[in-house]
Amino acid sequence: MSAERLTRYQQLAEEIADGIRAGLLRPGERLPSVRQTCELRGVSPSTVFQAYGQLESQGLVEARARSGFYVRAAKRATRSTTLQAAKPSGEATPVAISELVFELLGSTRDADVVPLGSAFPAPHLFPFEALARSGARAMRRLPAARITGALTAGDGGLRQTLRRRYALHGVPLAEDELVITNGAMEALNLCLQAVTKPGDLVVVESPTFYAALQALERLHLKAVEVATDPREGVDIGALAVLLERQPVAACWFMPSFQNPLGALMPPERKQALVELLARHRVPLIEDDVYGELHAGARRPPPAKAFDREGGVLHCASFSKCLAPGYRVGWAAAGRYAPVVERLKMSSSLATALPSQLALADYLAQGGFDRHLRRLREALAGQQQHALKLVERHFPSGTRVTRPLGGYFLWLELPPQVDALALHHKARAHHISTAPGVLFSADRRFTHHLRLNVGHPGDPRFDGALRLLGELAHSV
Numbered sequence: 001m002s003a004e005r006l007t008r009y010q011q012l013a014e015e016i017a018d019g020i021r022a023g024l025l026r027p028g029e030r031l032p033s034v035r036q037t038c039e040l041r042g043v044s045p046s047t048v049f050q051a052y053g054q055l056e057s058q059g060l061v062e063a064r065a066r067s068g069f070y071v072r073a074a075k076r077a078t079r080s081t082t083l084q085a086a087k088p089s090g091e092a093t094p095v096a097i098s099e100l101v102f103e104l105l106g107s108t109r110d111a112d113v114v115p116l117g118s119a120f121p122a123p124h125l126f127p128f129e130a131l132a133r134s135g136a137r138a139m140r141r142l143p144a145a146r147i148t149g150a151l152t153a154g155d156g157g158l159r160q161t162l163r164r165r166y167a168l169h170g171v172p173l174a175e176d177e178l179v180i181t182n183g184a185m186e187a188l189n190l191c192l193q194a195v196t197k198p199g200d201l202v203v204v205e206s207p208t209f210y211a212a213l214q215a216l217e218r219l220h221l222k223a224v225e226v227a228t229d230p231r232e233g234v235d236i237g238a239l240a241v242l243l244e245r246q247p248v249a250a251c252w253f254m255p256s257f258q259n260p261l262g263a264l265m266p267p268e269r270k271q272a273l274v275e276l277l278a279r280h281r282v283p284l285i286e287d288d289v290y291g292e293l294h295a296g297a298r299r300p301p302p303a304k305a306f307d308r309e310g311g312v313l314h315c316a317s318f319s320k321c322l323a324p325g326y327r328v329g330w331a332a333a334g335r336y337a338p339v340v341e342r343l344k345m346s347s348s349l350a351t352a353l354p355s356q357l358a359l360a361d362y363l364a365q366g367g368f369d370r371h372l373r374r375l376r377e378a379l380a381g382q383q384q385h386a387l388k389l390v391e392r393h394f395p396s397g398t399r400v401t402r403p404l405g406g407y408f409l410w411l412e413l414p415p416q417v418d419a420l421a422l423h424h425k426a427r428a429h430h431i432s433t434a435p436g437v438l439f440s441a442d443r444r445f446t447h448h449l450r451l452n453v454g455h456p457g458d459p460r461f462d463g464a465l466r467l468l469g470e471l472a473h474s475v
């Protein structure tokens with residue numbers, strides 16, 4: 001925030017805060033009394049009280065009874081337990097987010113930018129060499145008959161392997177339910193199109209993944225946001241109220257390791273969600289791209305595991321857990337599968353076969369679970385490391401999630417920190433961020449930030465995180 005836009009008390013508070021951060025005022029030291037500051041600065045007592053109050057709410061000073069204000073020891077950033085669910089308005093909002101997404105995230109593609117704002121983990125975490133060997137083997141064997149056989153739902157071998165894997169995790173999929181798509185993004189878009197028409201209302205989490213908002217925008221749908229707990233996901237009570245009040249066409253949720261919060265709905269909550277939506281005959285589009293990236297011992301069941309009526313359109317991909325760039329995803333769309341298949345046929349006919357066959361071969365070799373164990377371990381270790389950096393370098397009062405999987409942290413910075421201004425400032429230092437305004441239709445999360453911490457052992461990332469924290473002190 002520039003000095004011209006600050007009121008007098010904010011300006012005074014900023015100056016004192018700068019003094020504390022620069023070590024001019026040390027922990028335990030008493031601030032000048034209100035009377036002294038009035039005389040020194042030529043301001044009124046109420047200005048000083050307001051400034052000291054602001055410093056107190058930022059956690060920089062504390063008031064001691066009948067003694068005055070004292071500088072606090074540097075406070076560690078608080079944890080997700082204190083990060084509250086946002087309270088969305090419940091109003092249907094037309095979506096116009098795409099321009100902002102292009103503008104803000106275009107920079108993640110530049111090689112000289114440290115992509116804290118990107119949605120992909122570090123490439124060195126993926127078995128690209130083994131995938132290349134699988135690709136070469138698959139290509140040599142590519143029999144012409146399978147080319148037409150793989151239209152439109154995808155390669156039979158890959159679909160079979162996926163079905164077996166889901167069954168092992170307690171999710172029986174119907175024989176013809178799976179459609180292989182161009183990444184999860186296509187699966188999600190086709191599913192959304194299958195269950196809506198322009199003008200419909202779609203419930204999304206608050207905050208939600210910006211690409212979900214882009215998909216709504218593309219299909220001329222309206223977003224209604226539902227309160228979402230940073231740890232346990234969608235508030236089922238709030239959703240029930242919403243469903244009573246408005247004609248909802250679909251819900252688009254990420255029940256496991258939600259992007260950006262990292263929230264994981266407990267199995268009972270997922271079951272309650274599926275049952276509630278089944279009672280209202282509202283389809284659930286489940287985005288499960290991070291389901292395999294659990295830090296705990298077991299893969300959390302997807303909401304699809306509780307689907308008895310075919311109302312869950314489950315979407316996932318290999319993009320985050322095995323093969324970024326291969327663009328292989330899928331939809332298991334329940335009773336909507338025939339519609340999704342038809343939409344797939346009329347939009348792109350089929351998904352490129354070489355990628356599908358390479359992945360089918362890789363999975364048949366049997367190394368996927370070993371790779372996943374290593375990947376999860378690397379990501380979980382890096383999360384701990386990144387949390388320490390956040391706690392050490394970001395302004396006191398910053399709250400941060402501690403997800404049980406995935407590789408994002410969601411930061412709630414002190415309210416006066418403008419995350420968009422921080423984004424632009426960081427950009428000048430060749431660092432990208434994903435500012436909170438990208439994650440809601442009404443751009444509410446103004447002092448929030450999603451950070452990608454999926455880059456273990458990269459000193460550039462550590463340096464960027466440190467610098468970003470320091471920059472956040474002065475925007």
Ligand SMILES: Cc1ncc(COP(=O)(O)O)c(C=O)c1O
Pocket residue numbers: 119120182183184185186209254259287289316317318319320328329
């Ligand atoms: C929550 C979520 N869903 C879907 C996607 C897109 O997945 P894919 O790359 O497989 O299209 C992403 C990618 O960032 C994501 O974060």
